[in-house]
Amino acid sequence: MSAREQIAQLEANIGQAIIGQRDVIRRLIIGLLANGNLLLEGLPGLAKTRAIxxxxxxxxxxxxxIQFTPDLLPADVTGTDVLYRDEHGSEFRFHSGPIFANLVLADEINRAPAKVQSALLEAMEERQVTVAGKTHKLPPLFMVMATQNPIEQEGTYPLPEAQMDRFLMHVLITYPPVTDEVEVINLVRGEEVMAAENAAAPDTPSETSAVIPQQAIFDARREIATxxxxxxxxxxxxxxxxATRRPAEISDSLGRWIDIGVSPRGSIALDKCSRAHAWLEGRDYVDPLDIQAIAHDALRHRLGLTFEAQGEGISANGAIxxxxxxxxxP
Known part of the structure; x- marks a missing residue:
């Protein structure tokens, strides 16, 4: 199969496990193809972790x-040097942490303090980890997918703007429509039946979808680059x-709503994500619809809104x- 067919199969396989979140699945695929990190935000129970x-x-x-908690330490994420002793003496050896994986789920990232959150910064930006003065490279296929929910702010540590900016996209997950809710109920019931059957007959081989190789991702990225x-x-x-940096010149509303404009990382995110979106749509060029399709996800977490916007009930989506x-x- 070609790279495009394999990625389409990957998207379809994820869709079998996640009902009613097609846009979220597409954003996960775009983030993977664009070699970026994603922040998924939504109320509890909306399949954020399940999708990843x-x-x-x-x-x-x-x-x-990595389950982020208030007592988590940076070394719990990055790893640390451990002292080993034998008959020949002793030496420090690096014991890698859970960040050394291809796909890293930072679950409820805002429940850990800033010191732990900052442990992700170097990994997300430079794709490496420095411990005790030594730099350790992360694997070529590397992606951080963090989740957080917008409620239960007590006992949480909001992500600083500098770290938010390092996420390629900020994906919002909403409630599914009632028709999809019915499918979710049936899907979970079917999984329970299958689990019960496997427990009763553990030696029976289970049917699994073909796993997509990593090389398909690298091949797709080469095509997207062109x-x-x-x-x-x-x-x-x-x-x-x-326009986000001089909003008053664009419209009176934007002048009232936008306080801090988007950084150059926003331009780069638009370019990367729009090319990945065009490739997934089967085109070899980017058109305005590609840019507009991913603009909200690429820009919403990079905008700073005024108190007036919040008073009017205007969200980052409304400003975009x-x-x-x-x-x-042009």
Whole structure:
């Protein structure tokens, strides 16, 4: 199979385990293809962790889960030097932490203090970990997928803007429609029946979908790197980001709502994600629909809203909607 067919199969396999969250699955795939890190936010029980686990299950990759808690230490994430003794003497050897995996789930990332959150910064940006002055490289296929929920703020540590900016996309997960809720109930019931049957007959081989090899991801990335982005599309992305830095010149509403504009990482995220989106749609060029399709996920966590916007009930999504309406194509 070609790289495109294998990625389509990966998306389909994840879709069998996750009902009613097609947009979330597509964002997970885009993040993987764009070689970025994702922050998933949604209320409890909306399959954030399940979606990430489904991706790891259907991809030939090492998976690691870190449950963030207030008593977690940086060494619990990165690893540490351990003293080994034998008949020849003693020496320190590096014992790698759970960050040394292909797919890393940072579950409820905002429940750990800033010192632990900062342990992820070097790994997310430079794809390496430095412990006791020594640098240890992470695997070529590496992706951090962090989750958090917008409620239960007591006992949590909000992510600082500097760390939020290092996430390629901030994906919001909402409640599924009632028709999908029915399918979720049936899916979970079917899984319970299958688990009971496997427990009763443990030697019976279970049917599993073919695991997609890592090479398919690298092949897809090479093809995405050749996606054509015209000068007009590059200027459109730059104009969208620039408009967040001088919002009063774009519209009165944006002037009231936006306090801090998007960093250059936002432009890079638009470029990477729009090319991945175009490739998934089967095109070898980026058009405005690709940029607009991922604009909210690439920009919402990079915007700083004013108190006036919050008083009017305007979210980052509302500000980006207004942005897309007022920034014209070149």
């Amino acid at each position: 686990k489904a991706m790891a299950k259907n991809l030939e990759a090492d998976f690691s889960r 996606i054509h982005v015209s000068d007009a599309m590059v200027r459109y992305m730059a104009d969208l980001v620039d 909607d207004e942005l897309l309406r007022n920034v014209a194509l």
